[in-house]
Amino acid sequence: MLIGHLSDFHLFAGKPDSPLIRPDIAGVLRRIVADVAAFEPAIDVVALTGDLTDGGAAEDYALLRELLAPLSARVLAIPGNHDLRGNFRAAFSDILPFDEGEPAQYEVIHGSVRFLGLDTVVENGVEGRLCPVRLAWVEKKLAEPFAGQTTILMHHPPGESGLTFFDNIGLREGREEFGRLIAPHGGKLNIMCGHIHRPTQAMWSGAFVAVAGSPAFQTDLDLRLRAVEPTVVDVPYAYFIYQVTETGCFSVHPRYVTLPERGDPGQS
Numbered sequence: 001m002l003i004g005h006l007s008d009f010h011l012f013a014g015k016p017d018s019p020l021i022r023p024d025i026a027g028v029l030r031r032i033v034a035d036v037a038a039f040e041p042a043i044d045v046v047a048l049t050g051d052l053t054d055g056g057a058a059e060d061y062a063l064l065r066e067l068l069a070p071l072s073a074r075v076l077a078i079p080g081n082h083d084l085r086g087n088f089r090a091a092f093s094d095i096l097p098f099d100e101g102e103p104a105q106y107e108v109i110h111g112s113v114r115f116l117g118l119d120t121v122v123e124n125g126v127e128g129r130l131c132p133v134r135l136a137w138v139e140k141k142l143a144e145p146f147a148g149q150t151t152i153l154m155h156h157p158p159g160e161s162g163l164t165f166f167d168n169i170g171l172r173e174g175r176e177e178f179g180r181l182i183a184p185h186g187g188k189l190n191i192m193c194g195h196i197h198r199p200t201q202a203m204w205s206g207a208f209v210a211v212a213g214s215p216a217f218q219t220d221l222d223l224r225l226r227a228v229e230p231t232v233v234d235v236p237y238a239y240f241i242y243q244v245t246e247t248g249c250f251s252v253h254p255r256y257v258t259l260p261e262r263g264d265p266g267q268s
Contacts, residue, residue, distance in 0.1 A: 001111045003151070004036050004073065004255075005240040007049040007194030008214035010082060011067070013059035017082070020217045020232055021054055022262050028215050029067050032239065035257050037070045043241065045110050046073045049194040049212060050080025050121075050155030052088075061091030078117045079104050080155035080194060081126050085119070103134050107141055112148035113244055116141055120156040120171060128156025128195075130174025139181050142189075149244055150189045152182075157193040157211050159204035162223045165230050166196040179205035190250060192240075197230075199238060201252065210252060212240055215259060234262075 009029055010021045022028060036043055046068075053060035068075055075095060079088045089104050096117070097106045103119035118138060120128035130138075142150070156171040158178055171178075182189055186206020197214040198221070215237050219230035238254035245251075 001045070001113060001244040002039075002041065002043045003113070003242040003244070004039075004043045004046040005049065005192050005210065005212045005242065006032065006036075006046065006215075007155075007212035008051040008080065008197055008216055009048075009064070010051055010054040010214070010216035011060055011064050012054045013057065013063045014055075016054045018054065022216055024260070024262070025216050026063065026067065028259055031259065032215060032237075032257050033067055033070055035255070036239070037072065039241070039255070043073045045113075045115070046071055046075050047115070047151070047153050047192050048075065048077040049153055049192050050078055051082040051194060051214075052077060052080065053084075054082055054216075056082065056084030056087050058087050058090070061087055065091060074108075074110055076108060076115055076117060076153060078153045078155060079119060079121050081121055081128070083121070085121060085123065099137070101133070103137070105134070105137055109146075111244075112246075114146045114148060114150045116150065116152045118152050118154040120154050126169045128154075128171035128173075130171065130178050132174075135174055135177050135181065138178065142181060142185055148188075149248065149250060150185065152189065152191045154191065154193055156195050157200075157202075157209060158191060159202060159209060161196055161198075161200055161202070161211070163196055163198070163219070163230065164222075164225055165228060166219075170195065182207050188248075199240070199254065208250070210240055210242075213237060215257075 199213040
């Protein structure tokens, strides 16, 4: 089984909220989707871990669904802090089995992998949150027997990345309790995230954690303990492809895509 992991498109149909976003991001995403769709052997599931739009407008999601249309893989998505939960749910309600209630959360079993879409968004906030309701949902799902791998999709990484600026706007509430919940399942559980605009891999509370990079803009590697806004850097872009074998081996492969120089929307 192959899983593609992409994140943080910050797509917009009108104007971006941030000047850091590539003005040609729609064309860039079209190129990335074409690469995912053409990969052989075929990718089975595409996981999108938040900040899929820059402002969360309904038109942004309509454009996103149009650009994702060439994918034959099953698409799973969760919101990020730039998404608007209501519009996000409306845009994906035909393909995602959302639970009732405010958090945009769901469970999907595909092949030998159980996916848990976990909503970490604070409405109108930047940092992440796992309130008691969301933590109870995770605890209940993990208590249900499942023989295969479990993959949690969430926007904000659960642990520290070493990038002080992003750690300060990361998962600020519920982190310790979340860690206690997943620790007993670490050997058969992994987490896919976004938010920090830099591909990162880590072990946290016994689980493997992968953070996908962003095609909208990527940030430099600054591990100094300072909370300054990161520098945008022009580095090769890659999304992740995960392979899950019948023996339970879970491997991670970066898939590089050559992107055009930053341009205007007319270059899309």
